[in-house]
Amino acid sequence: MRKQPFHLVEMSPWPLFGSLAILTLPVGLILWLRLNTHMLLLYGLMMTSLIACLWWRDMTRESTYQGHHTSYVVSGLKLGMALFILSEVCFFFAFFWAYFHSSLAPSIEIGSTWPPLGITPLPTFGVPLLNTAVLLLSGVSVTWAHHAIEEGKYYSSLQGLLCTVLLGMYFLYLQYGEYTETTFTIADSVYGSTFFMTTGFHGLHVFVGTTFLFVCLYRLWAFHFSKTHHVGFLAAAWYWHFVDVVWLFLYVSIYWWGS
DSSP states (O other), X not given: OOOOSSOOOOOOSHHHHXXXXXXXXXXXXXXXXXXXXXXXXXXXXXXXXXXXXXXXXXXXXXXXXXXXXXXXXXXXXXXXXXXXXXXXXXXXXXXXXXXXXXXXXXXXXXXXXXXXXXXXXXXXXXXXXXXXHHXXXXXHHHHHHHHHHHTTOHHHHHHHHHHHHHHHHHHHHHHHHHHHHOSOOTTSXXXXXXXXXXXXHHHHHHHHHHHHHHHHHHXXXXXXXXXXXOHHHHHHHHXXXXXXXXXXXXXXXXXXITO
């Protein structure tokens, strides 16, 4: 058989098991909200976390120890990550479309005004502005870590990536506190629905991105990355910059203009 530079992956159970585990999450969430039973949701969270760890373990073995990630494979991984981020752009575009569709021409059912009558929006220059500063700082720190990796500065890259992970966790803490202080819920007209769906899914992406960066932090500590081979970190950095940009649009449109 002729040798070729691409990596033909072996048969893996994780795509099938992972999709089934993720399927239990929305079903479990509906059962929790409607029937007040959370067992399926907890099961889905545990299984999704376990499968993610095992899948990441296999990917780490392929790239770090088996040497399957050649330059051709790396190019394919970069293209795949870019297309994934493009799909995420389309995902959030739908939520922004719903928000502006409702806010630019408020219907008579919500008082022909925006925000709707009875809704007190969060202060523009309070926690949301602090969250904006936190995410912008995290974008600076992940860029610091990226340049440090490319220059071979091991401890500097560790410091930059650790700062990014901590800032991501701090953002989630601030957003949780913000949700506990709102005077409206997801059931309060179209404003509550679009606000919590858009900011909530962004918070979910911050959680996923923080987890991604934490895995990269462990791999960086274990000397899995080098000056010329760090595509795993590069994918996480791209994803994190995307999360930053989405938040800027969220802050300007929902917290500032929409209030």
